[in-house]
Amino acid sequence: GQQVMQIPQYQHVQEGEDFTTYCNSSTTLSNIQWYKQRPGGHPVFLIQLVKSGEVKKQKRLTFQFGEAKKNSSLHITATQTTDVGTYFCAGLTSGAGSYQLTFGKGTKLSVIP
Amino acid sequence: NAGVTQTPKFQVLKTGQSMTLQCAQDMNHEYMSWYRQDPGMGLRLIHYSVGAGITDQGEVPNGYNVSRSTTEDFPLRLLSAAPSQTSVYFCASSSRGRDSPLHFGNGTRLTVT
Numbered sequence: 001g002q003q004v005m006q007i008p009q010y011q012h013v014q015e016g017e018d019f020t021t022y023c024n025s026s027t028t029l030s031n032i033q034w035y036k037q038r039p040g041g042h043p044v045f046l047i048q049l050v051k052s053g054e055v056k057k058q059k060r061l062t063f064q065f066g067e068a069k070k071n072s073s074l075h076i077t078a079t080q081t082t083d084v085g086t087y088f089c090a091g092l093t094s095g096a097g098s099y100q101l102t103f104g105k106g107t108k109l110s111v112i113p
Numbered sequence: 114n115a116g117v118t119q120t121p122k123f124q125v126l127k128t129g130q131s132m133t134l135q136c137a138q139d140m141n142h143e144y145m146s147w148y149r150q151d152p153g154m155g156l157r158l159i160h161y162s163v164g165a166g167i168t169d170q171g172e173v174p175n176g177y178n179v180s181r182s183t184t185e186d187f188p189l190r191l192l193s194a195a196p197s198q199t200s201v202y203f204c205a206s207s208s209r210g211r212d213s214p215l216h217f218g219n220g221t222r223l224t225v226t
Contacts, residue, residue: 105155
């Protein structure tokens, strides 16, 4: 079945440092979604990428979708303590009228003030 | 606008007991789903529904039942609880299915002893 690998599993950064998490799929994706889950909270949708090579920005967050639509990344510039949480990617594959959305295992970000 | 509402927030069961986790959404979303989240495992799909009267199995359906009699409600039933079902359960909905962003409830933390 489809697999979505996400690395690293954990990342500890000093406040102000940059952070990147990577997502790789075993199959070509129709789109990729990114979610953030604060400690003790629920996943919250951040963004969806659909086009090959797409780049989207949300303030200090930059999301990229690979040219082959098999990988994606989330980069945070100058982390803040409010960025703490677990970041999940979720890759969508489609075929024969059905969809499968597979979540990566997430990257847990800790920010040291 | 309440979004996705899950009850209860916490539950402790003994092995063999049954219970129902409730999920309701007020966004008129056709698609609803249940996930379980275990440490280091990400989010795994249990069951989903693309509309009232229609349900299907996800990645880890064993030991769980669902029904969808109305657009708003999607309860998850544990038939005979087992310690392996200790987890955090999230209900999620979306307007168009798995190719559109998921709105998650606040989760139910279930412990089976």
